[in-house]
Amino acid sequence: MRLNVKTPCSVNLKMFPFDSLSCEIVLESYSFNTDEVRLLWHDVPITMMEKVELPDFDLIGWSTDHQRLEYPNGIWDRAKVKFTFARRYGFYLFQSYFPTSLTVISSWVGFFFDVRSVSARITLGVSSLLALTFQFGNVLRHLPRCLDVWMIFSVIFIFCTLVELAIVCQLNRWERERQIGSKVLGHWLNQIRKTRRNENRSNGDGVRKRAPLTHGNSPPKESPPPNTILAQTANSVVHQRKPLDQVADQDNYSLDEEKKYGCWRNAVQRLAYSLCPPDRDWTVTSVQVDRCSMIMFPLSFLIFNIVYWSIYFVKMDRPM
Secondary structure (H helix, E strand, O other): OOOOOOOOEEEOHHHOOOOEEEEEEEEEOOOOOOOOOOOOOOOOOOOOOOOOOOOOEEEEEEEEEEEEEEEOOEEEEEEEEEEEEEEOOHHHHHHHHHHHHHHHHHHHHHHHOOOOOHHHHHHHHHHHHHHHHHHHHHHHHHOOHHHHHHHHHHHHHHHHHHHHHHHHHHHHHHHHHHHHHHHHHHHHHHHHHHHHHHHHHHHHHHHHHOOOOOOOOOOOOOOOOHHHHHHHHHHHHHHHOOOHHHHHHHHHHHHHHHHHHHHHHHHHHHHHHHHOOOOOOOOOOHHHHHHHHHHHHHHHHHHHHHHHHHHHHHHOOOOO
16 A cells, blocks of 8 residues: 655744754554554555655654553554754855855955055955845845845855945054144244244344443452352252151161062053053054954854854754
């Protein structure tokens, strides 16, 4: 006897496209209990006549079960078989994951362009974002929503490249303004130096031409007597002197404080100097931002891939 059976299958799309589905077939007599009909599995319960080939799934196994159910009219046998299928994920990798990854990677090419190539970098970033948006719409129409995490993070990475471009353009504009300001300031300083040099030359010529004036009739000033000078010096020394005991106490207190806090202060000073050296230029340039982005964007995308696929492989309940 040959039967064509349509049976429901339970699908969990949280792990799509690495998910699996289970299909159960239940065999049970309709009106004959175990007194008239027995349903039992053989030692080899299922035999495949030929290899099962499905376009989207692979048959990875099956399991059988036998139950005896009690009804008001007697006991019935129930034979159950469960087939497990694993989805073929290669098609979805080439359709969704690889194109979006290439789109994200292509958006990083702008980091290697010159800072002044703003139009080319904008075109590249916007084109990558539009291409990924088109792919996202395709995925939403034809594939389950479990790919949304991958697609949303890909869009975020490309959007961050556009934000980085805006920051680089702003820094480049400030650098040009500083260069122009330094040139103008240097020009004015040169003009001021020339003006001062000319004034000094003219003043020097006027001094050479002027004759010195002498007052022959004015008497010389008298200097104070030596005894008066000695008396004033002694008085000032007496008034400025402090008690020796007070000076000694202050010296001892300062030495104790120096011993107590000297080690900590030196350690803090060394740490602050190593972290923030005073001779370091803390000005962030557009070239430095591009060089940092060349490393940070691929590294962050790599970390995201490691976390994403690790979660998939941990939760996966099917063979690869």
